[in-house]
Amino acid sequence: MEKINLGQISKQIRGVSYKPNDVIDSKNSGYIPLLKGNNIQDFDIDWSNVIYIKENNISENQLLRFGDILLTSSSGSKNLLGKHLMIKSNNINVTFGAFCKVIRPIKNKIYPYYLDAYFKTNTYRKYIQNVTQGANINNLRNEDFDNIEIPLPSYADQIRIANVLGKIEEVIQARKNAIDQLDELVKATFYDMFDDPVRNEKGIPLKELTTKIGSGSTPKGGDESYKDEGISLIRSLNIYNNKFSYDKLAHIDDDQAYKLRNVIVxxxxxxxxxxxxxxxxxxxxxxxxxxxxxNQHVSILRFKKDTINPYYAVHLLTSDSFQKYLYELSTSKSATREAITKDQLENLLVNVPPLDIQNQFAAIAQKIGKLKAEQEKQLLEMQALYASVSHAAFSGTLDLTRIPYDERLLPVVEPVNEPEVIDKKKEEPKELENKIPLQLNGLSGKRTKDVLPSTNEWSKLSFKKIAELITNHFQANYFNSEMLLRFLTEEAKLNVDYFSSKEQKLNLKLENANDFLIFLSDAVTDKNPYLKLEQVFYDAEVENIIGIAFTIQDLEKLSKKTTQERSGIYFRIKNETTTR
Incomplete structure (x- = not known):
């Protein structure tokens, strides 16, 4: 694959220099937001702590626009150098500070989302680490960016690569959102059952509720004394709120562990x-x-199990209000160093609700924890998939031949005023269904015209009427839940009741509501007297079933999905001829 220097396909825009009296902390007429390095978080804008600068201090060129790569070019920490985000909208009327810069792709030279994907690669991160190694000043120069070598396939392949990686990123973000929602659910449950633990004045000193409060020490020799295997030595970098990190978990031998026998976990x-x-x-x-x-930075808290459930205790200590209280406690004796003393811990007041209520909460928290663990496992798998696909894409080994793309995203070629030469051998344009790497099976059998119901309210329709609509439309053809939902909402014009698992958890009245999912589940398990469905796994790689009721709308959506995404569970109506 051809490589090209970034300086040949982009321009660099310097950030805005300003004086303290040029900026303010809140919105005001004549001022616009100015982004700094701390506003670049997880490839997105963190709008907290944004400052505002006088609009007349900004040149037109320093206003962010679609496709700009905003990155940190100077920082007190080398780890923050080069972190970036892509601007994905126009006319946002936002600028950026002098410690940042913008890489602005030259139009039609490189697809912006492709460039954004390259800046997320390990290759880019390693390059940044290499050019800053040994430097006394944490600063990236213009030539450091201009000299970056970018693999440059055809524009169409750039679109394909960006689309594939974008789809994986969507799944990754969905997993992160699910994890965040589960965390919020645990917090909401805790506050609902126990109220704010800091506001409640009733409390018992921690020393009366525990059998052990204590921290250890670092073995002589520090990091160099650690072993490849042996007894775990837990350090502060392994501890996160409600999560243990195995990354850089240290180990010590039996002799070292014996010297720390007073802090056995x-x-x-x-x-x-x-x-x-x-x-x-x-x-x-x-x-x-x-x-x-x-070690000495971590304390063990061992609660009396006949008084405190550890799951209740850990969620109490990690609640937002208690975390704030602990941090304030850690800075109460020193403004420069955070530390909680053993004496402060021993006298920490803890609310002690009835043990049976604690146990109820613990059971809920553990169930949610299992769901969270599954989401975290899937997140790691998707992140590993992203890394693998990204490496293959930018090394030129990813097969792009079967990946569709939107031709409207290609650069517009200016017409040349030359006589048109008609090539009689030129291939005729293919129909839509031929452009899509899917078999268009069509609707089989003679189908009568759908008769729409008199009302579009799901709750006012009988399941019998809904079953008749589905049977008449799909007959003996296969369909998946997405196709079924599209038919009901877009063609039958129904306001379908569809309650997510989150909605059901937050509102128990919805748990057994007769929504779309209940209707479909009953049809598969033979509990629906009006509609019975069989289910088959469809492998899009080999197209193992025929007679799928694809519509043009379905094909347009499926053409943007990978083979794996198109595969899945499909249904067919059971009757005398279809039941096997």
């Missing part, structure tokens, strides 16, 4: 960071790291 112990920037982070120790010890 046991099952269900709560680990609390007591010093540094990560102070107050807290989690329950996972059993698979035992046997273990802790």
């Amino acid at each position: 046991e099952s269900d112990d709560i680990l609390l960071n007591i010093t540094g920037a990560s102070v107050a982070r807290c989690c329950i120790v996972p059993n698979d790291v035992l046997p273990a010890r802790v």
Whole structure:
């Protein structure tokens, strides 16, 4: 694959220099937002702590526009250098500061989303680390960016690569959103059952509720004394709120562990960071790291199990209000160093609700925890898939021949005023269904015209009437839930009741509501007297079933999906001729 220097396909725009009296902290007439390095978070804009600058201080060129790559070019930390985001809309009327710069793609030279994907690669990160290695000033120069070599396939292939990686990113973001929602559900449940733990004045000192409060030390020799395997030594970098990180988990030998025998970690112990920037982070120790010890930055909290359920305790300590309280406690004796002393811990007041109520909460939290663990597992798998596909795409080994793309995104070629030469051998344009790598099976059998119901309210229609609509439309053809929902909403014009699992959890009245999912589930399990469905797994790679009721709308949507995404469960109506 051809490589080209970034400077040949983009321009660099410097950030805005300003004086303290040029900016304000809130919106005001004549001022616009100015983004700094701390506003670039996870490839997106973090609008918290945004400052505003006088509009007349900004040149037109320094206003962000679609396709711009905004990145940090100067920073107090080398780890933050080069982090970026792509501007995905026009006319946002936002500018950026002097410690940032913009890489602006030259129109029709490179597809912006492709360039954005390249800036997310390990190759780019390693390049940034190499050019800043040994530098005394954490600063990226113009030539550092101009000299980046970018693999440059055809514009069509750039679109294909960006689309494939974008689809994976959508799934990754969906997993992250699901994890966040599960975290919020646990928090909401805790506050609903126990109220704000800090506002409640009733409390018992922690020393009366525990059998162990204590931290350890670092073995002599520090990092160099750690072993490749052995007994785990848990450090503050392993502790996150309600999550244990196995990354950089240290190990020590039996002799080193013996010297730390006073801080042996046991099952269900709560680990609390007591010093540094990560102070107050807290989690329950996972059993698979035992046997273990802790160093001086982590304290063990071992609660009396006949009084405190550890799951209640850890969610109390990680609640937003308690985290804020612990942080304030850690800075109460020093403005420069966060630290919670053993004496402060021992006298920390903790609310103690009835144990049976704690146990009820713990059961809920553990169930949600299992769902979260599954989402986290899927997230890791998708992140690994993204890394693999990205590496293949930018090394030129990814097969792009079967990946569709929108030709409207190609650069517009200016017409040349030359006589038109008609090539009689030129291939005739193919129909839409031939452009799509799918078999258009069509609707089989003679189908009568759909008779729409007199009302479009789902709750006012009988399941019998809904079943008749579906039977008349699909007959003996296969369809999936997405196609069925599209027919009901777009063609039958029904306001379909469709309650998500989140809605059901937040509103128990919806748990057994007769919505679309209940209707479909009953049809598959033979509980629906008016409609019975069989289900088959469709493998789009080999197209193992025929007679799928694809419409043009379905094909347009499916053409943008990968083979794996098009595969899945399809249904067919059971009757004397279809039941096997």
